Amino acid sequence: MDTILEMRGITKEFPGVKALNNVNMAVRRGEIRALVGENGAGKSTLMKVLSGVYPHGSYEGEILYNGKPMAFRGIHDSEAQGIVIIHQELALVPQMSIAENIFLGNEIATNGIIDRRETNRRTAELLAQVGLRENPATKVGELGMGKQQLVEIAKALSKKVELLILDEPTSSLNENDSAALLQLLHGFRDQGITAILISHKLNEISQVADSITVLRDGATVAHHDQMVSEEQIIRDMVGRSMDDRYPPRDPRIGGVVMSVRDWTVEDPGNAQRLLVKGAGFDLRQGEVLGIAGLMGAGRTELAMSLFGRSVGKFRAGEVTIHGKAADLSTVPRAIQAGLAYVTEDRKSLGLVLIDTIRRNIPLANLAGVATKGVVDRHREGEIGRDFRKRMNIRSSSIEQATVNLSGGNQQKVVLSKWLFTEPEILILDEPTRGIDVGAKYEIYTMIRDLAESGKSVIVISSEMPELLGITDRILVMNEGRIVGELPTAEASQEKIMAMIIRSGSNASDPTVTVAEIEAEAAHV
Structure with a gap:
């Protein structure tokens, strides 16, 4: 040749x-x-x-x-x-x-x-x-x-x-x-x-x-x-062996932090089409909860609608945080309630690419770097340098434009932006998309550390091995519904796919139990 x-x-x-x-x-x-x-x-x-x-x-x-x-x-x-x-x-x-x-x-x-x-x-x-x-x-x-x-x-x-x-x-x-x-x-x-x-x-x-x-x-x-x-x-x-793709974890899961009940969201352009259909789940302190499903299953729509109703038109449902009704009707109110959402589209929705690391990190919490409504550039610089060190953001300085960072380092800037809001509940949508294996491990380690510090984390991912490697429990979505739930220790790619397939063929009763899908999983 x-x-x-x-x-x-x-x-x-x-x-x-x-x-x-x-x-x-x-x-x-x-x-x-x-x-x-x-x-x-x-x-x-x-x-x-x-x-x-x-x-x-x-x-x-x-x-x-x-x-x-x-x-x-x-x-x-x-x-x-x-x-x-x-x-x-x-x-x-x-x-x-x-x-x-x-x-x-x-x-x-x-x-x-x-x-x-x-x-x-x-x-x-x-x-x-x-x-x-x-x-x-x-x-x-x-x-x-x-x-x-x-x-x-x-x-x-x-x-x-x-x-x-x-x-x-x-x-x-x-x-x-x-x-x-x-x-x-x-x-x-x-x-x-x-x-x-x-x-x-x-x-x-x-x-x-x-x-x-x-x-x-x-x-x-x-x-x-x-x-x-x-x-x-x-x-x-x-430059080194990575025998373990996912960092070891010793989960310490506490009581329920957030409960979602009958969450229903419609397509704003077509009231007959529901993006999310009666979704309900609990999220516990220190838990990493995965959401699995095929493209178009409604995972992102569920996450974005919870985060200030950022997508679709709210129809019904309620959310409680620590047992009290939570107002998530706008993004500022969702942030105030303790939620943060790391979008799957970091370049269009997560960052101001033409701006610097220093100016991107405080964007979701400008009050944290302001005095009487005026941004304190010294404080802004301190926060930027602190997160650059803590998150291991590889850059020439905090004055580097985020457009010139690699995908993994851009993702670390987005994570820093939301961590600066000091959230209690962090929703991560495709957190490692387009990121190499070394940077993935760093992101996984951050997720583990957040959970161990008592934060509650929701991870949406199209990579099933990733969900199986970093979560404690997995919800399965299909056609806008939550159609199944598995402890990660009992989950497998075959079981998850069987849940999706089974729910699609049984629309009148879409929720599938582990027992029902055991035989189905053997054929996937």
């Missing part, structure tokens, strides 16, 4: 930070090469150098593509050579159709007039290649995340891609969509398309990749021309 790409001695510096230090990587034609490393290791930076996002002259080193030296001045130069990158944040316009998105900037036109018939015909061909059965005229905003990811890949294919770079392509996808996307990559490889895959999901890398390059702290630390064990990858990434 000949070499399609060589990157030699790539060094890239930002003010005060050497993001890449003499990085080398070679990719063979027709292979899927995984590029892994902890958050901040330099993976995305390296791919931005390759694709021309960081133009020639802004870095040291050389790029050889098909044996020829390349000096890409921008992304159009790399695309002209058949190198196409799909970023973690999809570059689609929701209000435009699939066809318009695929050929945006590359329109099929005659004498300056777009040929819509030919555009739709070509779009249909491309959608067939990625296995997407949608009308080319469908608005992208009407598609789920899995289908939007396929539209991005179809867009790459329209540019006659030879080397496809995918940056965390499955981070926002459910298990079925992820599996379909990985299968699609196998098909592209069979067609001769080379791929570089950045992912934190080591099980997916093991399924699909032919070889692997590992970065640590901006430098190349390992090349493997065939797949190795997950344990070896982790040792390469973090």
